[in-house]
Amino acid sequence: MKGPLFYAKILLFGEYGIIKDSKGLAIPYNSYQGALKMSENPSDVAKKSNQNLLKYYKYLSDLKTDLVHFRLDELKRDIDGGMYFDSSIPQGYGVGSSGALVASIYDKYADDKITVLENLTRDKLLNLKHIFSLMESFFHGKSSGLDPLNSYLSLPILINSKDHVEPTGIPSQKQGKGAVFLLDSEITGETEPMVNIFMNKMKNEGFRRMLNEDFAKYTDACIDDFLHGNVKSLFGNVKNLSKVVLSNFKPMIPMAFHQIWQQGIETNAYYLKLCGSGGGGYILGFTEDYEKAKDLLKNYKLELVYRF
Known part of the structure; x- marks a missing residue:
């Protein structure tokens, strides 16, 4: 088993401001990524990740919300089978290491998940952001849900306010000096x-x-x-x-x-x-x-x- 790749993110503008409801702009950063994997002979890093996934499973089991339902039995079975999150995203670096993990768990284990392929209405985006906020709070105590949203959609996201987020296009890169x-x-x-x-x-x-x-x-x-x-x-x-x-x-x-x-x-x-x-x-x-x-x-x- 090898899950799809989820990328790091960079919040170009808006750190701290988005907590207080001002604008932000986040873009995917494809130099780093992570995916759920199984291993017959796990390394020490994979074992540690597997133990952390077990703690995360317990957190999700206790989550009281009607917004999302997870196939927890399947998640527990995979964790018991040695599943871990194989990631090149540096932790504690501000580029969304926990966001990529949250996105990968939602992608694999959420029922009736909202996908990138459907028409992403404002309500669906806010729903996703809210779900990801609950899921990522395990890692930070309080989360806007923006990192997992960016990683999951793999699109630049414009935050106009807490209740108004939208995918956006950014100008294509030029071969300039800047x-x-x-x-x-x-x-x-x-x-x-x-x-x-x-x-x-x-x-x-x-x-x-x-x-x-x-x-x-x-x-x-x-x-x-x-x-x-x-x-x-x-x-x-x-x-x-x-x-x-x-x-x-x-x-x-x-x-x-x-x-x-x-x-x-x-x-x-x-x-x-x-x-x-x-x-x-x-x-x-x-x-x-x-x-x-x-x-x-x-x-x-x-x-x-x-x-x-």
Whole structure:
């Protein structure tokens, strides 16, 4: 048995903002993927994954919802038979490792599942997002359901608000000098503590005002620019967003990266932003000249995501 592949995802814009109902844009990232597999001679990693699937099975067994029904007996039988999730998606890196697992379990074991092939109405998408939110809460304590949705549909998703998500098209890549890239912090981040820090900050009126005014304004502008291919305007808005994040989300940026974050803003060679909840994992970069950015960041591991 080998299940279909489910890909990693990158939230280009909207981290934290989507918790508070502003816009977001997520795209599939096909460099990493995962699939459910069986093994006669499991490795230690496969055994650990199998044990985690058993815990997940228990969580799904206790889930009280009318939105979805799982064939739990079949899932338990497969887990007992040694099933595991074979994944190249790095965990704690903000690229949706748990989302791909959730998508694969839903795909294989949900009855009357909503599929990519049918007409995806707004209601169906919201239903899916809600189901995935419940399923992924096992991993993070609180989940928007967006990561599994992106992985399951393998389409760019535009989040207009909590109750309005839609698949979207993004401009095709060009062979230009500009790029979106990932910078590897080589530190594992954990979502839950970062979200808790954010929720505590939300008690502060000044922080809430910054989020509603500056953060949401620049995030929405970045999304509009990206979707419409307005590259010049995009970089101006990404720079402003990068500044806002550095000033207000410092606990989510590993200390070792504060200086190179500032360097990007001062030199205009690249701009950094959070990729997911932060605290480690990947940091997302935008540059109008990828070669120049690579040179300035030569001590770090970079991965290309998209070309302008």
